[in-house]
Amino acid sequence: MTRENIEKTINGLLIEEFEIEENAITPGAHLKNDLGLESLDFVDIAVIVQKEFGLTLKGEEMTSIRTLQNLYDYIFNCIQKK
Amino acid sequence: MSTLDYSITDLIPQRPPMMMIDTLVHADEKSAGGKLIIKESNIFCHGGFLQEAGMVEFIAQTAAAQAGYLQIEAGKTISLGFIGAVKNLIVNSLPAVNSEIESEIIIDSELLGYTIITGRVRQEGKVLAECEMRIKLG
Numbered sequence: 001m002t003r004e005n006i007e008k009t010i011n012g013l014l015i016e017e018f019e020i021e022e023n024a025i026t027p028g029a030h031l032k033n034d035l036g037l038e039s040l041d042f043v044d045i046a047v048i049v050q051k052e053f054g055l056t057l058k059g060e061e062m063t064s065i066r067t068l069q070n071l072y073d074y075i076f077n078c079i080q081k082k
Numbered sequence: 083m084s085t086l087d088y089s090i091t092d093l094i095p096q097r098p099p100m101m102m103i104d105t106l107v108h109a110d111e112k113s114a115g116g117k118l119i120i121k122e123s124n125i126f127c128h129g130g131f132l133q134e135a136g137m138v139e140f141i142a143q144t145a146a147a148q149a150g151y152l153q154i155e156a157g158k159t160i161s162l163g164f165i166g167a168v169k170n171l172i173v174n175s176l177p178a179v180n181s182e183i184e185s186e187i188i189i190d191s192e193l194l195g196y197t198i199i200t201g202r203v204r205q206e207g208k209v210l211a212e213c214e215m216r217i218k219l220g
Contacts, residue, residue: 040166043216046193059194 001053006075010068013048027069035068045071053079085109085151093150094143095162099125102139103185106147114148116140116185120177131176132183137211138168141201144185145217149197166196166216173211181205190214 014020020035031037037045046057055078065071085106091097093106102124103116118140120127126136142165150160177183183205190198195218202212 040216043166043194043196043198044169047191047198047214050191050193056191057193062194 001076001079003072003076006053006079007072009048009052010045010071010075013045017044017048025068027067027072029068030066031068031071032066049075054082055079083155085114085147088151088154090147092154093147093160095160096143096146099123100139101143102126102136103143103147106144106151107184109148109151111152111189113186113188114144114151115187116144116147117182118185119182120179122179124179127179130179132179133176134171134173134211137173137177137183137203138171138213140183140185140203141187141199141211141213142215142217144187144201145197145199145215148187149219161219164218166218169214169216171211171213174208175210177203177205177210183210 011025014025015022018041024035029035042062049055049057053075055075065074085108090103090105103118105117107115107117120132124132124136126133126139146163149163153160183203185201185203187199187201190200196216197219199215199217201215203210
């Protein structure tokens with residue numbers, strides 16, 4: 001799984017599931033403040049991440065994920081460790 | 083004890099007219115199944131058929147009963163559950179009054195404090211409705 005594939009999957013999820021405008025999706029976008037994601041949306045993200053990447057996101061780890069770049073990096077690093 | 087050894091009111095906090103499951107047929111850590119006979123007085127019935135909301139509630143209460151059963155068996159107090167979200171709901175058809183329907187729930191995972199389930203309602207083997215739910219146990 002390449003970093004590009006991770007970004008493509010996550011960006012597709014944001015566009016399809018949350019109806020976020022494509023031009024709002026930038027690596028520096030803040031998940032809550034810029035993309036408007038709420039707590040239950042993070043559960044949806046966790047479900048997709050588990051289905052697509054086989055990773056189980058943990059609450060304490062999610063607290064450090066604030067931007068899309070953080071999310072891409074977190075998933076990439078977890079996959080590298082597997 | 084088997085699920086059938088308990089009254090459904092032992093397992094869920096809902097009471098009439100909001101009770102939407104008659105019997106928890108089986109339950110384990112990963113799945114459960116229930117039964118419901120649709121009475122004409124059911125508050126989710128309209129025009130002789132149980133509506134979508136009734137089937138969603140049936141799935142949710144099956145999950146609640148499963149959690150209640152496991153908690154009782156473990157000697158714990160039953161906790162309240164709340165539906166956080168219903169996703170990907172598909173309704174193929176509505177069951178008629180005076181017929182019996184069956185539920186099946188599968189625990190997909192537990193993420194960020196929510197239990198993620200897939201639920202189905204069947205009648206005579208045919209899937210009437212299915213959805214995913216995010217349930218938060220209080």
